[in-house]
Amino acid sequence: MTINVVVADDQELVRSGFSMILDAQPDISVVAEAGDGAEAIEAVRRHAPDVLLLDIRMPRMDGIEAARVVCDETDTKVLMLTTFDQDDYVYDALHAGASGFLLKDVRRDDLVHAVRVVAAGDSLLAPAVTRRLIDDMVRRQPRPAIAPVGLDVLTDRERETLVLLGRGLSNAEIAAELVVSEHTVKTHVSNVLMKLGLRDRVQAVVAAYESGLLQPGTR
Template sequence: MTVTVLIADDHEAIRDGLTMILNNADGVRVVGEAADGATAVRQARALRPDVTLMDVRMPGVDGITATRQVLAEGLSEVLVLTTFDLDEYVDGALRAGAAGFLLKSVEASRLIEAVKQVAAGEGVLAPQITRRVITAFAAGSREPAPAPHGLEDLTEREREVLACLGEGLTNTQIGTRLYIGETTVKTHVSRVLAKLDLRSRTHAAILARENGLTRENPASAVLRKPP
């Protein structure tokens, strides 16, 4: 199966470089480009790519707003790729529903791997910011929200999977941890997201971390749903 990609970045040279990298990778094909957020949304509607590589700072409609629109319409998964690892950008991208956040300094092989991971329904965060992001969300002073509907419907195994998501584990790592197949992991992840009405596994990870859901305590009582 070929993963189709839309590249949204206001710098033509960067778009050309990303296109070259991805089109030379096995199982990946760039199907479109956009120089601003509004065009990215229109292209996503027309092309329905598996993954949209989204820059943050673009003229007109910015990448965060475009990400929110693309995901609200169910047009594509979004992987944010930017030069800036500012907290406001990371926070904005993840709360908009992006499946991942990488810096443009990422190696070509890692970028290709990340695109495939996002297309497969996994989340991706740059190693430089993973711990900072988790710490920031866990230490946030936001008021608790009502427990999400469907929490009581999670099975014990689904709670264990949710706890693993909170640790940032991939599907393969979750399978190894829980002694189950990767296909089974994907099924559990999909059910967790559906039952808790969450947009991405990254949101599930935030929810788990904010509420102390861990491998040792997968039955944590009341979860607060991230906005």
């Protein structure tokens, strides 16, 4: 099955470089490129890609607003590009529905892996840099929760699963922690997302912090 991707970045060399890397993969096809957020939205509406690789900082319409529109209107997964030490808007992107983040100096293999992971419906939460970033944004910019987080709708085991998701653990790591199978973990994760009205694991991380279930700095 081919993963269709739209690449959006206002820097032509960066955009072309990412497109060449992805198009070289037998299971990935870049169906369109875009130079700003508005063009990215138009490309997504036209091509209905599996993944939108989207720069946060772009002219006319930035990546955050574009991500919000794409996530609200479509099933396309959004993978944000950030410089990390300069962008103060990553937390906004989480609320917009982004499924993960990549540094713009990402290695070739990591870029390809990230697109495949996001296309499969997972999120890029494992890297420590993402956890530190979420910690920092929650600490410095407290905001209303992504969705009203009524944790009473969760079973005890689902609540435990949410805590472990908030710590950035993979399904395999959660399974080891809870001494259950990965299949069981997938069921718990699906139940958590459905009951709390969350789009994906990234939003589950934010919900875990904003509900008070986890505190910034928790590991």
